[in-house]
Amino acid sequence: MVIQYGITGTTAKGIAASVERGVTEGALAPEAALPPVRRLADELGVSPGTVATAYKELRRRGIVVTRGRGGTVVAPAPAVASRRPPRVPEGLRDLAGGHPDPALLPGLVPPSTLSPGARSHRSAPRLARLEEAVRDWLGPDGVPVEHVTFAHGALDLIGRLLSVELRPGDAVAMEDPGYHHLLDLVPALGLRIVPVAVDDEGMRPDALRTALRAGVRAVVCSPRAQNPYGGCFSVARRDALAGVLREEPDVLVIENDHASSVADAPLHSLTGAGLARWVHVRTVSKFLGTDLRWAAAACDPVSLARHDGLLLLTSGWVSHLLQETVLGLMTDPGTRALVARARATYVLRRETLAGELAGRGIGSHGASGMNLWVPVRDESAVVNGLRSYGWWVAAGARFRLSAGPGVRISTAGLEPSDAARLASDFAAVLGESEATYGG
Numbered sequence: 001m002v003i004q005y006g007i008t009g010t011t012a013k014g015i016a017a018s019v020e021r022g023v024t025e026g027a028l029a030p031e032a033a034l035p036p037v038r039r040l041a042d043e044l045g046v047s048p049g050t051v052a053t054a055y056k057e058l059r060r061r062g063i064v065v066t067r068g069r070g071g072t073v074v075a076p077a078p079a080v081a082s083r084r085p086p087r088v089p090e091g092l093r094d095l096a097g098g099h100p101d102p103a104l105l106p107g108l109v110p111p112s113t114l115s116p117g118a119r120s121h122r123s124a125p126r127l128a129r130l131e132e133a134v135r136d137w138l139g140p141d142g143v144p145v146e147h148v149t150f151a152h153g154a155l156d157l158i159g160r161l162l163s164v165e166l167r168p169g170d171a172v173a174m175e176d177p178g179y180h181h182l183l184d185l186v187p188a189l190g191l192r193i194v195p196v197a198v199d200d201e202g203m204r205p206d207a208l209r210t211a212l213r214a215g216v217r218a219v220v221c222s223p224r225a226q227n228p229y230g231g232c233f234s235v236a237r238r239d240a241l242a243g244v245l246r247e248e249p250d251v252l253v254i255e256n257d258h259a260s261s262v263a264d265a266p267l268h269s270l271t272g273a274g275l276a277r278w279v280h281v282r283t284v285s286k287f288l289g290t291d292l293r294w295a296a297a298a299c300d301p302v303s304l305a306r307h308d309g310l311l312l313l314t315s316g317w318v319s320h321l322l323q324e325t326v327l328g329l330m331t332d333p334g335t336r337a338l339v340a341r342a343r344a345t346y347v348l349r350r351e352t353l354a355g356e357l358a359g360r361g362i363g364s365h366g367a368s369g370m371n372l373w374v375p376v377r378d379e380s381a382v383v384n385g386l387r388s389y390g391w392w393v394a395a396g397a398r399f400r401l402s403a404g405p406g407v408r409i410s411t412a413g414l415e416p417s418d419a420a421r422l423a424s425d426f427a428a429v430l431g432e433s434e435a436t437y438g439g
Contacts, residue, residue, distance in 0.1 A: 125317030225369030242273035385429030
């Protein structure tokens with residue numbers, strides 16, 4: 001049966017957004033048929049190509065599927081379409097991966113103090129000394145630390161929380177553009193994504209309110225070093241978001257402070273703002289090592305019980321060998337000094353490139369963190385153009401839902417001496433693109 005929902009829009013982006021809004025609000029149910037391309041084009045007064053482009057984008061994001069003569073219909077269940085990055089071509093300088101500089105990471109030396117042999121730690125899954133170190137880490141930033149827990153990385157913890165809190169078909173408010181692994185994870189759990197626009201201060205309150213009114217059950221956000229846009233909460237933005245969230249006390253708010261100690265911005269956390277359901281997540285992979293699959297979280301007591309209950313039924317606990325390694329690094333004065341140097345270095349590298357781009361009339365976003373987001377008209381043209389100059393940057397498509405196009409440049413390993421050359425090459429590529437496509 002063909003839908004009765006009135007699709008609107010005069011551009012491909014507007015038409016796609018209208019269809020997505022209908023799906024989010026429940027006006028377009030799973031298996032609902034969309035109008036044929038030519039008929040919708042006639043109704044909206046646009047070209048068939050515009051509608052076809054909108055349908056193509058909706059298919060790419062798993063919102064609709066095309067069934068040959070059966071036409072285009074709303075997807076019966078969220079699709080899992082991997083946004084993982086392509087392999088870096090040989091010989092190119094990799095500025096797409098988002099990884100920390102290995103030279104700024106401590107050496108990993110597993111402890112040898114634990115006795116050998118099989119034993120269960122289910123009765124005491126967390127090292128008391130590491131719990132105290134976590135409280136000392138989070139507490140000064142204003143995060144309530146009465147209830148803390150551990151997991152095998154931030155994605156592991158977030159996935160477990162969403163799986164016990166929500167049911168297939170429920171909606172999650174996500175940053176747009178946002179972290180591509182999270183954008184893969186949410187549909188993989190059978191959940192729907194509702195995009196929330198971001199700016200240099202993180203999630204926008206007006207966009208969040210719209211998402212909440214659409215019935216989302218959880219919100220996942222970054223208080224600083226937002227990936228890929230780089231936004232960080234100001235006090236005013238934190239307070240505005242908290243005011244919006246207090247209107248929906250049953251919504252679970254997950255705050256992903258993934259860069260924490262090297263984020264180079266103060267934490268203005270939502271967790272102390274009177275919310276009923278909240279979780280603050282931190283990992284150490286950006287400054288202690290990408291192979292340390294460990295995360296800590298402070299949370300409300302209900303979230304703690306639900307998370308740890310499912311953890312008990314799966315892996316049971318986080319390896320005490322891993323916990324001892326993390327504890328040793330977190331409390332080591334030399335490692336702390338190295339982390340401080342890393343934080344200052346990442347600021348210099350990011351800001352140097354931003355300045356070089358600005359000097360050539362190229363705007364970018366990156367108030368904190370290890371990346372710059374550069375809005376462009378044609379992502380493919382920029383990525384392929386920079387490739388010809390020896391650079392490999394990330395096309396923004398895998399980070400975007402409804403946001404405009406851009407590219408992400410990871411600056412963690414970019415020496416200031418290389419920033420001018422990259423910016424010059426970027427400007428040349430934009431000039432070549434304008435010459436090809438008519439400005």
